[in-house]
Amino acid sequence: MARLNQMAEPMRTHVADLPCPQFDTTPWTAGTKLSEQRVAIVSTAGLHKRGDRPFQGIEGDYRIIPGNTMANELVMTHVSTNFDRTGFQQDWNVVFPLDRLRELADEGIIGSVADYHYSFMGAADPSQMASHAENLAQLLKGDGVNAVLLVPV
Amino acid sequence: MGALAHYLERESIPTTQISLIYEHTEKIRPPRALWVPFELGRPLGVPENARFQKKVLQSVLELFEAEQGPVLAAFEEEAPASGSEKTAEADAWSCPVNFSPPRQEETDPEKRVSAFKREMAQLRPWYDQGLEKRGRTAMTDFDPETAEAILSNYLLGEHVEIPRKGLSLAVALRLAAQDLKSFYFEAASSRPGARAPDIREFAEWYWNQTAAGWILKEIQKKCADEQDKDLRLTGKMFLVPAGQNA
Numbered sequence: 001m002a003r004l005n006q007m008a009e010p011m012r013t014h015v016a017d018l019p020c021p022q023f024d025t026t027p028w029t030a031g032t033k034l035s036e037q038r039v040a041i042v043s044t045a046g047l048h049k050r051g052d053r054p055f056q057g058i059e060g061d062y063r064i065i066p067g068n069t070m071a072n073e074l075v076m077t078h079v080s081t082n083f084d085r086t087g088f089q090q091d092w093n094v095v096f097p098l099d100r101l102r103e104l105a106d107e108g109i110i111g112s113v114a115d116y117h118y119s120f121m122g123a124a125d126p127s128q129m130a131s132h133a134e135n136l137a138q139l140l141k142g143d144g145v146n147a148v149l150l151v152p153v
Numbered sequence: 154m155g156a157l158a159h160y161l162e163r164e165s166i167p168t169t170q171i172s173l174i175y176e177h178t179e180k181i182r183p184p185r186a187l188w189v190p191f192e193l194g195r196p197l198g199v200p201e202n203a204r205f206q207k208k209v210l211q212s213v214l215e216l217f218e219a220e221q222g223p224v225l226a227a228f229e230e231e232a233p234a235s236g237s238e239k240t241a242e243a244d245a246w247s248c249p250v251n252f253s254p255p256r257q258e259e260t261d262p263e264k265r266v267s268a269f270k271r272e273m274a275q276l277r278p279w280y281d282q283g284l285e286k287r288g289r290t291a292m293t294d295f296d297p298e299t300a301e302a303i304l305s306n307y308l309l310g311e312h313v314e315i316p317r318k319g320l321s322l323a324v325a326l327r328l329a330a331q332d333l334k335s336f337y338f339e340a341a342s343s344r345p346g347a348r349a350p351d352i353r354e355f356a357e358w359y360w361n362q363t364a365a366g367w368i369l370k371e372i373q374k375k376c377a378d379e380q381d382k383d384l385r386l387t388g389k390m391f392l393v394p395a396g397q398n399a
Contacts, residue, residue, distance in 0.1 A: 020155075020181050027159060028223075033217070037217060054328060085194055089291040089342075093203070097206055100210050103203070127156075133164075134160065150154055151170070152172070152173050
């Protein structure tokens with residue numbers, strides 16, 4: 001489990017020592033209730049469509065995952081070998097819950113699912129992601145997204 | 154992850170996130186986060202359990218209804234065992250192929266590579282069966298034979314053919330190593346009527362009982378002596394998990 005104090009060494013120290021960016025303030029944009037949400041997934045699992053460019057380094061860039069992507073088209077090229085990938089191998093929803101979002105939309109629990117989703121590769125330096133995230137924000141606005149679900153790995 | 158929340162929210166995009174490491178999220182202070190007690194690599198908790206995944210998903214999306222933040226909530230329910238990883242009888246998992254485990258004293262790379270190739274040949278029908286059953290594979294860039302050739306040839310000092318344009322040798326080795334692990338897991342999970350190995354069972358088998366695990370540890374050592382810094386970094390960080398080093 002991901003309780004730091006219960007992790008085995010040397011993973012515990014490795015995870016505990018990962019640098020965390022510091023921010024003086026927390027920005028806040030009001031959210032909406034479930035039934036009005038148009039949700040996009042932004043993953044940091046290094047996901048992309050098979051055939052798209054694999055994540056090669058820590059450039060901080062992202063890949064676009066169209067909303068009609070199917071499970072057999074999505075692959076993971078995150079650089080880290082320290083987290084479990086067997087869950088993703090059995091069921092992509094454990095990392096990228098697109099089927100679950102589609103179901104929540106079909107059931108009328110959330111408003112809709114975005115046309116596009118995105119993945120970064122989480123081992124990148126966060127400061128390298130900043131400009132890419134600003135660019136991504138414009139794409140999300142264009143898609144009418146009012147609820148971004150960030151999913152780590 | 155938390156940094157992305159700051160960057161997007163600054164651009165007036167509301168965000169919520171799953172947190173796997175509470176201590177990190179506490180420091181980064183994103184606007185909305187739901188800490189979950191799940192394994193790294195499983196942010197929605199458990200494969201093949203739509204009901205549980207949906208419960209986690211709905212909990213994290215409900216944070217958008219908070220009137221002010223930052224909000225760091227906790228999802229305290231542990232992930233249940235997944236359908237394919239547990240059995241009523243709780244039998245010990247075993248590999249569908251009974252290949253002879255590599256002799257630990259055997260250090261001749263050519264013999265080890267031969268053992269590795271035999272393993273892959275024996276596992277291939279199980280991999281194919283799993284692919285047919287699941288309709289997908291997590292292998293990314295290479296088919297099993299290509300991944301095998303990249304790793305074997307590199308270890309033996311032979312020419313490494315990289316089929317995809319623009320990939321460096323370092324990236325090709327990393328992707329081939331990941332694909333190899335996916336191949337072994339998918340093959341090992343495909344015996345009809347038997348469960349998939351859990352994370353620990355798979356790691357113990359793969360890293361300590363297969364020629365594939367030995368090959369990757371040898372490649373790790375070889376990379377350490379390379380001039381190319383990307384190869385050195387790949388060997389040090391991206392082939393063998395912390396705790397499994399040779």
